Amino acid sequence: MTDVNKTNTPWVTECLEDGFFSHCYLATGAFGSKPQVSNLARNLSTGRIFDLASLTKALVTAPLVYFYCTKGCLSIDQRFSYYLPHLLPQPFDRMTIHDLLAHRSGLPPWRNFWINRLDTSSPRFMQRKERLDLVSDVLKRVDLKPEAGEAYSDIGFIALGILLEKIMAKDLNEAFMEFCEQELAYSSDEWGFAPDIVSQDFISTGTCALRKRALVGEVHDENCAALGSIAGHAGLFSSGNALLGYLESLSRHPKMSRFLSLNAQAAMDGHPMFGLRVGDDPSSSPFGNGHAIGHLGFTGTAFWLDWNRQIYGLVLSNRVVSGRVNPRIKTFRKEAFSFLQSIHHDS
Template identity: 35%
Template sequence: MKMKSADRLMHAAVAENIFPGAHLLVSHAGNIVFDKAYGRANIYTGEAVTRDTVFDLASLTKPLATTLAVMILTQEGRICLDQTLAAIIPDFAASSKADIQIRHLLDHTSGLPDYRPYYQTISRFPFDRRKPALKNLILAESLMSAIGEKTRYSDIGFMILEWVIEKVAGLSLNDFVRARIYDPLGIQNLFFIGHDRCIIEKSYAATEFCPWRRMLLIGRVHDDNAYVLGGVAGHAGLFGTAGSVHVILHELLKNFHGDPSKQLFQPKLVRLFLQKSPGSDRALGFDMPSRAGSSSGKFFTPDATVGHLGFTGTSFWMDLDKQIILILLTNRVHPSRSNEQIRAFRPLIHDEVMKQFQ
């Protein structure tokens, strides 16, 4: 498919500085029908975005790493969605968070705050004391609403999920998803970059000039909290290409429709995670289109679409009924997060693509 109108819109977005560079990938029934890179990965060097450019995926970490790890552990009977934090991590037993269940963290109904600038405090600690310091800060947080009462998007809930995965699996989140998910699927271009590791030799889309780190971020995680935790966290830290993101989503889509080709996820489990969670307007670990003003636009099937957005300008939407996957990776925070034009652009490009399937 040529998708001329969508292609023109992407070129215009670069010309109008909505973002310096981007990669748009679209597939239908497993077949990639559009796959094109635009603009610059780095405005200072002039390096172009290619289909091999690696983007900081930001909050796409939540569905593409943390949630997938929970899915594997749930499938193996090592985690139950109704388990409480107190039952898994004893430190939570005496806190207001003791009765938060795993499902509450996944569908953002835990009552936890959305975000706190923890990096401002824990960056003062030696590295090996930062996670304990973070845990103490989170234990001291007050809930913003009763557990299970309302949907409130929370980075903090996914920070906790990383600890749950580590406790149950006995491996770091990074090592677990690499060994159990990415390697079995043959994915090389989806990874965390820990501070203890050299930056993998790839072409990276630059993000922001960070004032407190005093550097332009290239191959270093943009999220401040994830950075001070070593680059690996449950809420952010994953890097990847559009092609690698598509491999994951296509596998989920196949499994959803009953084809467990790689034997990673049972169809019943995938359907459980990708349906609207009771008491929430989200799925388990995934977003769903809102009833009005969704960034997904007007043409995705409302109750049969899952996706997620990332702060750096990344997103994906997957229509389970129409079997359409749309991945848009940009570096809209390069060189500054103050550029928020992508908010208005996302539904426009999604609609232009989806019109081709109407």
């Protein structure tokens, strides 16, 4: 791999020196070619596996839903209640699998799954049946009124993760690893949900006030942690190189290439997406001129694919190590994706 010219990234050095994050990974390239990569950290001897946060939606849950639709196990236009009739309340009875993927189900963005369940003694893992019971219990007792218009929803992807576990009769992590290895012929030791054994390769995302410890190899998202570290909305860990390998494998697979093409076409036409998002906000639009497809992650991660040009941009960081909320992330992403886009203009 070729190093991105680090003299062109003073804003990364500044973020490292200021403690905004301790690790950062930048990559861009064209599918089928060697990427240009830069891996920056305060201490390059440790840490290369990031908590990808909501990238899990676009990299795990959406591809698996689409794949199992192509196999006839699911139908994208079928109501969710056909498969899990009692998980969600009556106001959402008519929503389809596609509605959930496109964040147009009317489900609210977030509800608390961790209250009275996440503390210093909470187990890191749980059985699939326990996860179903917890999700069902929370969704029965909280107020779920339909949102007006399109509403980005963690709850929708938590529900899709539960649906996948029911359809496949196995943990989402196990099903996803089988999909990678058997269908994509892809595997990596630096890829997957929270591990049983945590090594120094995992990058910290700071200290959790609920768990009262530094999070290293433990998912940052509290709802995912309460669900046993495996969920449809968050939980995936990866190094930058492993993520590039996965994206390359997706692009070569006929069915998954079609999945990416459908998202790209929907983005161009302004139609409902199939699990990915459109990179049209100011921090993302520099890459792909507002038509790229991909996702953002709360921990400081993002990827965008300019599918028509067959190029990608990837930015990973652990920016939550300096605090949960900081508007600097928007400026940083804009600088990062502008820089990655400029490499293609210069080539």
